[in-house]
Amino acid sequence: MAWRARLLQEFAAICAVDVPLAARTSWNIGGCAQVLASPRDVAEAGRLLAWLEREQIAWTVLGGGSNVLIADAGVSGVVLCLERLNRLEVVAGTTVVAGAGCHLARLVAAAAAAGLGGLEHLAGIPGSVGGAVTMNAGAHGQQIGDVLVSAEVFSAGSVATWPRQRFDFAYRHSAVDTGAVVLQVVVAGAPVAAAELRRRSRAVLERRRVSQAVAGRSAGSVFKNPPGQSAWRLIAAAGMRAARVGAAQVAQQHCNFIVNLGSATSAEVVELMSRVQAAVVEHSGILLQPEVRFIGTMDTAARRLFAPPQQMLESRE
Numbered sequence: 001m002a003w004r005a006r007l008l009q010e011f012a013a014i015c016a017v018d019v020p021l022a023a024r025t026s027w028n029i030g031g032c033a034q035v036l037a038s039p040r041d042v043a044e045a046g047r048l049l050a051w052l053e054r055e056q057i058a059w060t061v062l063g064g065g066s067n068v069l070i071a072d073a074g075v076s077g078v079v080l081c082l083e084r085l086n087r088l089e090v091v092a093g094t095t096v097v098a099g100a101g102c103h104l105a106r107l108v109a110a111a112a113a114a115g116l117g118g119l120e121h122l123a124g125i126p127g128s129v130g131g132a133v134t135m136n137a138g139a140h141g142q143q144i145g146d147v148l149v150s151a152e153v154f155s156a157g158s159v160a161t162w163p164r165q166r167f168d169f170a171y172r173h174s175a176v177d178t179g180a181v182v183l184q185v186v187v188a189g190a191p192v193a194a195a196e197l198r199r200r201s202r203a204v205l206e207r208r209r210v211s212q213a214v215a216g217r218s219a220g221s222v223f224k225n226p227p228g229q230s231a232w233r234l235i236a237a238a239g240m241r242a243a244r245v246g247a248a249q250v251a252q253q254h255c256n257f258i259v260n261l262g263s264a265t266s267a268e269v270v271e272l273m274s275r276v277q278a279a280v281v282e283h284s285g286i287l288l289q290p291e292v293r294f295i296g297t298m299d300t301a302a303r304r305l306f307a308p309p310q311q312m313l314e315s316r317e
């Protein structure tokens, strides 16, 4: 029996076939998932993932879609959607338990209401809690990894509790890589008056409103900041402000954002990012690394940008 039929036999209640993914991303770009699976709780997610591994069926996780570029050709295998894992609970007044599918904004608001400091600078970052932990999302010197206590993570065939140390958090990096899925997290914050936390979050949102006032759909910063440098400054200095390929354009207002002017394709974004990367190497000798992640079948151009051979990286350094 073909793999899709076997999957539907086992998990019919949570699977849908040939599901368009563009609307599930902040860029509004990308093709379809062969199957989209939306488990209803942590246990079901664990069972599904273990089954997929046993059956050797390819799978990928899509969180809030605010930091991904999805291939125009779509994604083969199963795309895991965790939006139903949306539990959010303040425990003993000091910690918050949040499902991976919760909006990060809900977690930030719940922590503020409970008087738990340490997440207020994450206000305004789109996406899910699971995506934020995977990317170690952050702003203004605060990252989610700073407040994470532990998480339920699927890896190597089963769900286990990972303590914070296991995540190896660094700038926009965690040890949650291919093959691991964050399903639920526990975060703890230092006690701060709720009114003060709300004031700080409002200030962060205002700063964001001014600095990120880009017209068009984006995925936030497309490149990581190299140590001690700002990617947007390097891109501006290389003359790439407002550079355009098709309907993908480097934002006027923030050169590290690429906006979809309406009907941009994944291939156009890849081409524009590659041109920006080449211009910055030419101008400053620095090879910018993508912050956004690519999901789906890679063509040569996408592979060169998102999974460059080590040799190429070394020769450009």
Ligand SMILES: Cc1cc2nc3c(=O)[nH]c(=O)nc-3n(C[C@H](O)[C@H](O)[C@H](O)COP(=O)(O)OP(=O)(O)OC[C@H]3O[C@@H](n4cnc5c(N)ncnc54)[C@H](O)[C@@H]3O)c2cc1C
Residues within 6 Å of the ligand: 026, 060, 061, 062, 063, 064, 065, 066, 067, 068, 082, 100, 124, 125, 126, 127, 128, 129, 130, 131, 132, 133, 134, 135, 136, 137, 138, 139, 176, 180, 181, 182, 183, 212, 218, 219, 220, 221, 293
């Ligand atoms: C306007 C705008 C502003 C932004 N500002 C910031 C900012 O200030 N700081 C910042 O850090 N980021 C920022 N971002 C980027 C983005 O919001 C964050 O990286 C966010 O945390 C991504 O979460 P997500 O749920 O959308 O993940 P997705 O984009 O869906 O996924 C990102 C990656 O994580 C993987 N993933 C998602 N969920 C899981 C999971 N549960 N388990 C394992 N892997 C998973 C995906 O496979 C993918 O590789 C911004 C984006 C936008 C559009």
